[in-house]
Each structure stands twice: as C-alpha cells, then as structure tokens.
Amino acid sequence: MLEYRAPLEEFEFLSHQVLRLNERLPLLPEHNHLDADLLKATLEAGSALLGSQLLPLNASGDASGCSLADGSVSTPAGFPAAYAQFQENGWPALTVPLAWGGQGFPATTGVFFDEMLASTNVAFSIFAKVREGVLRCVQRFGDERVRELFGAKLASGEWLGTMCLTEPQAGSDLGLIRTTARVDADGNYRLSGTKIFISNGDHDLTSNIVHLVLARTEGAPAGTGGLSLFAVTKYRLEDQQRNGVSVIGLEHKHGIRANATCSLAFEDSLAYPVGETNRGLACMFLLMNSARLAVGVQTVGLAETAYQNALRYANERHQGRALNGATHPTLPADPLTSHIGVRSTLIEHRLFIEPARLLCAWVGLLMDESACHPDEDQRKHAAQLVELMTPIIKGYLSNHSGKVISSAMQLFGGHGYIVETGMEQLVRDHAICPIYEGTNHIQSLDLLARKVLADQGRRLKSLAREMLGLAARLKRDETLAPLAGSLQRWVSELEPLMLHLAVETVFNRDVVGRASPDYMELIGTMVFGHLWTWMAEAAQTSDPDSAHTRNKVAMAELYISRANEDIPTLIKRLMREPRELDRLGRITLT
Structure with missing residues (x-):
C-alpha cells in the first residue's frame, strides 16, 4: 500500500523564502486578510484530513471503480462519505473569492493543497477540482440570473x-x-x-x-x-x-x-x-486553462508520492554490495540507496519534482497578481507569464513526470509491477495527464505558435525579465555567481531563435508543427534552470550554512550543468528543422 507524508516544510520554504508571500500578499486586496500562520495551519489541517480520509480510499477505489446501474453512476465505497466531510469542512471554498462566498485563500495555497489532494487520491481530486473552473466561468461570463442560480452552490461545493x-x-x-x-x-x-x-x-x-x-x-x-x-x-x-x-x-x-x-x-x-x-x-478557455494548470499540479502530486515510496523502499530493501565496498558490513547486503545507480535515480526525481512544484506555485501567485495587483504594469507582466507558462505546466510537466513515476516503479523491481505496492496504479493514473485537456503536442503548438510567434515574443520578454533580474542578484553572491552566466546566455539565445523560426514558418507552416515539441523542451529546461537557481538563492539568503541550503545549491549546480549541455543541442536541432521536414516528406507510411 502507498504511503505519503505531505512536504509541508517545502511548502513553507517556497511560500516564504522563495515566493515571499508574506511580502507580496499584503499588496493584493483579495488576500490581505490572511497571514503566514493561517496559511501554514490550513495546509497542516488539510494534510491531516487527506492522509486519513482519502489515501486509504485510493487503492480500494481503483480496484472497484465506478459502476453504472439504472442510468445512474455510483462512486466507490467511501467516496460519498469522504466528499460529504470534505465539503462540510469548507475545502471546496478554499480559494474561492470572498465576494463569491469563499475563503479567499491565494492560489499558491490552493496549489499546495491540490498537490496533496492528487498525492493521496487523484481520482477524487478530479471530482473536487473541475467545479472551481465551472464556477469561474459562471461568475465571469454569466448574467445575474445564472450567477444567482449556480454561484453559491458551486462555491460551497454543494454541487x-x-x-x-x-x-x-x-x-x-x-x-x-x-x-x-x-x-x-x-x-x-x-x-x-x-x-x-x-x-x-x-x-x-x-x-x-x-x-x-x-x-x-x-x-x-x-x-x-x-x-x-x-x-x-x-x-x-x-x-x-x-x-x-x-x-x-x-x-x-x-x-x-x-x-x-x-x-x-x-x-x-x-x-x-x-x-x-x-x-x-x-x-470555455477560462475553464480549459484552469484545467490545464490543474493537470500540472496532478503530475507533481503523483510524482511526489512515487518518489516518497521509492525512497522508502530503497532504504528498507537490502540487495547486493555497494561498488566501493560494503556500507553495512554487519548485514548480509547493503540497502538499495548504497548503490550509485539507485541514488542517481532518486536524485533525478528530485531534480524534477522541486522546480515543478515551484512552477505551479509561482504561476498561482502570478494569477493572483494579474487579477488584483495595484500596479497595472505588474498585472500585465504577471498575466503574460501565466499565459506563457500554462502550456509548459500542462505539457512539459506531464511529459517528464511520467518518467519519474515509471522509474520509481522500476526501483521496486518485480514488487513494483504487482498491485499490492500501489506503484503500478501511479503509472496508470498518470497516463491520462499527457492526453486530457489538450494533448501535449497541442500544448507545444500553443506555446510556440500562439504564445511566442503570434505576439512577436512579448511574453518571452516577460520571462527574460525574470531570468535577468535573478541573474543580476546571483552575481552578488560568490557561491551562486557562476550560475548567473548561464541564465544570461540562455536569454540571449531566445530572440534569435524566435526570429529564425518566424521566418522559416512564413515559407512552410509545417515548421511550427515539427519544431514545437523541441521548443517546449527548450523553454521548459530554461524555466527549470531559472527555478533551481531561484531556490538556491532563497536558501542561501535565509541560512547559508544549513544542510538544506547545501542541498539546494548542489542540486541547482547539477541541473544547470546538465542544462548547459542540453540547451545548445535543442537550439541546434530547432535551427535545422526545415531540412528535417524535407527528409520527412520523402518517407512513405505503409
């Protein structure tokens, strides 16, 4: 059976050291009634509820599934009672605006709660989360009658x-x-x-x-x-x-x-x-984009559960001896974590999960700032970043989270393939993420064609502004200064590549279709590099001598070194797409 412990310490670090919600929320009229202690206590309470009520229903719900009889669908045993408690405790209204009868919590808190929800029971999370996008459509586009008929019922989760x-x-x-x-x-x-x-x-x-x-x-x-x-x-x-x-x-x-x-x-x-x-x-795009962001959060939740269980198993399972000599010589074998291949795999999981979590949380904050920040320029900047990041959150995250979950299952060996451990369910549950709410190829087309080429790179300039601002700060820290050059170099390559693709697209529209997956991989890699250095900066600023900071800095350095190898390869590939199209055109499918 799967186990799960909410990463509350990481939520706290991202909220206050990285995103600095304690400084930014007071600027937002919709959320300035909240403080750091209340945000923390709310996530702790949510963690306790989800762990005790929903995690135990995950495997049993998967085994029984839903059933259809006499024209009506019944959910698995325990689901109706769990939802009743979920709704009665006010969780559906967590991030619903105060004016609509909700609690008005910031979207970042909602992202962390939704990650825990997906980690404990992703099928239940789908029931719970679509409603909020429906509510936002009703409130934004519905007339007074429609809002009166549906607003309160959807806001509370009664419907x-x-x-x-x-x-x-x-x-x-x-x-x-x-x-x-x-x-x-x-x-x-x-x-x-x-x-x-x-x-x-x-x-x-x-x-x-x-x-x-x-x-x-x-x-x-x-x-x-x-x-x-x-x-x-x-x-x-x-x-x-x-x-x-x-x-x-x-x-x-x-x-x-x-x-x-x-x-x-x-x-x-x-x-x-x-x-x-x-x-x-x-x-409907308001609801569709909300759903795409929700899929990204789902992938982080599933990957986190896969990692936690793989790490637990690797610590407990003793097999063979470490290549450099026994780490536990009094035992007949060493734990799996003694083997460099296993350690490397688990580190790869963290290299994905930590920036993926921050990406979702950051976009949550940007959504709030785009809606109610008092400065018009910041509202516009935030909105452009949300638009650029939406296909990345859905597409890039679900592309890579599947690799994490699959490799976590493999660390269990044959035990991962059987139902009892729960690992194969994570693989199956994740399989929908690259497909629904617009397949990932469609997300990559949206990123390159609509979010970059169609506006001549204005949204990209918002990303460049963030990356260059971080690079300038990094240069003031001796430990982190070497990372700044990478961010600056990546930014310098964005505009020439965009112009090249724009010109090639004029002559052959298929260039966009062929180039878009690699382009999403490129921008996603750059964004992750930005997020890793941002986390390293925040850790270094708050406590430069702690083990937590040493971990963040080492992980950031590792990610940047890899990205510095991957990014030139991706750019080179994108520059030669027209020749690839010519070769593809000469191949007949049979």
Whole structure:
C-alpha cells in the first residue's frame, strides 16, 4: 500500500523564502486578510484530513471503480462519505473569492493543497477540482440570473460540475461540434447532442451537477466561431426531475478508475446561456486553462508520492554490495540507496519534482497578481507569464513526470509491477495527464505558435525579465555567481531563435508543427534552470550554512550543468528543422 507524508516544510520554504508571500500578499486586496500562520495551519489541517480520509480510499477505489446501474453512476465505497466531510469542512471554498462566498485563500495555497489532494487520491481530486473552473466561468461570463442560480452552490461545493466539449467526431477540433441549442416557445434554450469522455459526468457525491456545454445555436456559423456556452443541470431546478441528461456509457479506463468518465446524451435539456452567443469557446478557455494548470499540479502530486515510496523502499530493501565496498558490513547486503545507480535515480526525481512544484506555485501567485495587483504594469507582466507558462505546466510537466513515476516503479523491481505496492496504479493514473485537456503536442503548438510567434515574443520578454533580474542578484553572491552566466546566455539565445523560426514558418507552416515539441523542451529546461537557481538563492539568503541550503545549491549546480549541455543541442536541432521536414516528406507510411 502507498504511503505519503505531505512536504509541508517545502511548502513553507517556497511560500516564504522563495515566493515571499508574506511580502507580496499584503499588496493584493483579495488576500490581505490572511497571514503566514493561517496559511501554514490550513495546509497542516488539510494534510491531516487527506492522509486519513482519502489515501486509504485510493487503492480500494481503483480496484472497484465506478459502476453504472439504472442510468445512474455510483462512486466507490467511501467516496460519498469522504466528499460529504470534505465539503462540510469548507475545502471546496478554499480559494474561492470572498465576494463569491469563499475563503479567499491565494492560489499558491490552493496549489499546495491540490498537490496533496492528487498525492493521496487523484481520482477524487478530479471530482473536487473541475467545479472551481465551472464556477469561474459562471461568475465571469454569466448574467445575474445564472450567477444567482449556480454561484453559491458551486462555491460551497454543494454541487459539482463538468466541462462538456468532446464529441465522437470532435476531439481536439472543436469546430466539428454538432450539439445544438434551440429556443423553445417560452424563450428558453433546449440543448440536444452527445458528449463523450466527460470527467464527473455522473455520480452520487452531490445532489446536482452543473454541466458547461459547448453547442451551436440555430443559424450559427460553422467552425469554432459558431459555438456558444450553456449551463445544463442534471436535475431541473424547479422540480428536481431529470433534465434530459442521460448516461449512455461509463468508460472502463486504464487509470483514474475511481473517477466517473461518462458519455452523456442531452435531449431537449433546459439550458442557460453563459456569455455571448457565438463566443462560447472564448468563455470555455477560462475553464480549459484552469484545467490545464490543474493537470500540472496532478503530475507533481503523483510524482511526489512515487518518489516518497521509492525512497522508502530503497532504504528498507537490502540487495547486493555497494561498488566501493560494503556500507553495512554487519548485514548480509547493503540497502538499495548504497548503490550509485539507485541514488542517481532518486536524485533525478528530485531534480524534477522541486522546480515543478515551484512552477505551479509561482504561476498561482502570478494569477493572483494579474487579477488584483495595484500596479497595472505588474498585472500585465504577471498575466503574460501565466499565459506563457500554462502550456509548459500542462505539457512539459506531464511529459517528464511520467518518467519519474515509471522509474520509481522500476526501483521496486518485480514488487513494483504487482498491485499490492500501489506503484503500478501511479503509472496508470498518470497516463491520462499527457492526453486530457489538450494533448501535449497541442500544448507545444500553443506555446510556440500562439504564445511566442503570434505576439512577436512579448511574453518571452516577460520571462527574460525574470531570468535577468535573478541573474543580476546571483552575481552578488560568490557561491551562486557562476550560475548567473548561464541564465544570461540562455536569454540571449531566445530572440534569435524566435526570429529564425518566424521566418522559416512564413515559407512552410509545417515548421511550427515539427519544431514545437523541441521548443517546449527548450523553454521548459530554461524555466527549470531559472527555478533551481531561484531556490538556491532563497536558501542561501535565509541560512547559508544549513544542510538544506547545501542541498539546494548542489542540486541547482547539477541541473544547470546538465542544462548547459542540453540547451545548445535543442537550439541546434530547432535551427535545422526545415531540412528535417524535407527528409520527412520523402518517407512513405505503409
């Protein structure tokens, strides 16, 4: 069975030494009612609840899965009671703004809580988290009536929600959506169509479900420009009868088996418009981007649990002798951690997990600053960084976290492959992360085509500003000064590469499709280097002589040395993409 201990000390370090929430939160009107002690106590309380209530349900929920009978989905044993306690204790409202009836905690605290949620029970976390994105769509785009009908119920978690985009013929190409919404004799919208792969599509956790559905109104233009967004409830609000929403299938999945992934049929369902007609996709992007950030947090949580259990097993399991001589000569064999290959693997896990966690937490802070920082320039700077980092959090993190989880399972040997240890479940649960909320190739296209080339690198300049500011600070510290040159050199290479790709794309649009995965790898590597040096700086500033600081600095140096080898290779590859396209064009698939 999997074990887990929340990394509360690391949350504290990132919150106050790195991100300096104690200095930055007082500037934000939405969050200046909070202090460091309350943030810390809240995460400690959350850790205790999740560890005692949700971790024990992880394996049993995976084993039994959800079930469909008489048109309704039942979640695994223990889930309804756990959600009732989760909701009664106010956790769904943690980061909901005060004005909407929430507790108004900063997004960074929400990121740490959500990481713990994913670490203990990722299937449960999907039930819990989609709702907040639905709420934000309703509050931002809904009219007064829609906000009154759904706002309070979603804010408290009394009702959960879904996002209904995909159809049998329309996956990533939402322009192919066929679901329709017509106006009836009473002036109400009636929605009909089929949606598939809907997380939380039906369940027994709450008394109602709010589906956000993309559909076409009568006479709407073809393509994505003809999509509108609607809220459709499982049960009608006036009489609590079924609202023409039926479950036509419950998916039997490779992983996240305790979450209900459904095919839904809508038949003349009463629907409430959310936002302007034919502007549905623009509205839905708020929810989609929220979901993409949530996927990144999931990957960190899963990787953290995999690492903790691999480390525990490697300390307890004795096999063979260390190459440089026995470390435990009185025992018949040395622990696995005595072997350099095992130690190296575990260090690789930390090289990923620590900056990945900081990336999610940093973007959480930037989201809050983009919403309510008093300085307009800082709001704009923060918003540009959030836009740039969203595909990286979803794509780069889920690409690399899978490697961490897989190698953690391998450290168990044959014991990792059997069900009882829980390691193979982590591999299966993670497998969806590179796929849903837009596959990772789509994320890389979004990064290069829309977030870099389409705005002539303005968002990249926001990243460069952060990296150069850190480099300037590093130069003032003798220990860290050697790392500054790497950050400066990487920044100097960003604009020439962007201009090269922009020119090549003019002559052949396939350049973007071919180059985008390598470009995401490049920017992700640079961002991780920035984050490692940022952590090293914070540790060095707070306590230069501690073991914690020595660890952070050594890890930063190790990561930067590797990145200095990888980045030139990636840039060279990106510079020669047009020639690769010519070779690819001469190959026939059979």
